[in-house]
Amino acid sequence: MRIVLLGGPGAGKGTQAMRLAEEFGIPHISTGAYFRDQLERETELGERIRVFMDTGSLVPDELTCEVVESRLKEPDCVRGYVLDGFPRSLPQARILDQLLAARGETLDVAIDLEVPDEEIIARLTARRTCPACGKIFNLKFDPPTSDGKRCDRTGCDGSLVTRADDTEETVRERIRIYHQTTEPIIKYYKERGLLHIVVEGALGPDEVFDKVEEVVHSLSRT
Ligand code: AMP
Helix, strand or coil, X not given: CXXXXXXXXXXCHHXXXXXXXXXXXXCEEEHHHHHHHHHHCCCHHHHHHHHHHHHCCCCCHHHHHHHHHHHHCCHHHCCCEEEECCCCCHHHHHHHHHHHHHCCCCCCEEEEEECCHHHHHHHHHCEEECCCCCCEEEXXXXXXXXXXXXXXXXXXXXXXXXXXXXXXXXXXXXXXXXXXXXXXXXXXXXXXXXXXXXXXXXXXXXXXXXXXXXXXXHHHHC
């Protein structure tokens, strides 16, 4: 299955992508996680993208697409993947189609996780991530079973951190960019018959996953 997860910042793409990847035995490819790792390791790419990441703006399309292109060539992508946070602009969506076409492949589905803006702000300022294994928690909606400071994933126990771009000011900027630059790709996938919308409303991550999983299972049965 080749799956794209769409949705604004804080829509739960990372959480749902991680679960889908486990369920279907395919890699979870997050451009955001890749870029954060480059920042932390202070690589040359990390230094080039720091200014974009810190202000909540998008890393330039060309750079982002190069990263995705080389990741999709890895052998673990032959059975499919979950793309989380990519594409994020119309040019990226078009380039992804070209990359796939060159390999004789197509996307199976684009799932859009819909959450109102005010909910996003509440969620993101309470978000904590485990840098060791990538698991995402929310102190309000999905807290770890421990004291709120450590990851409770079996065999992990990493110290939870707040992402540098989860401050309210940066979150507002990310939401603005989402509406301006990323939202148009919803129409792009709708026109291609690939779009499935999952309205989250007041649903928790488990209930959202039930819906997301049902969409993907129904496609794999056809
Ligand atoms: P995320 O973890 O998906 O919320 O991404 C965190 C940050 O990484 C974003 O605010 C952007 O600065 C950058 N980023 C991640 N994915 C992309 C992308 N597809 N295009 C451009 N920038 C991206």
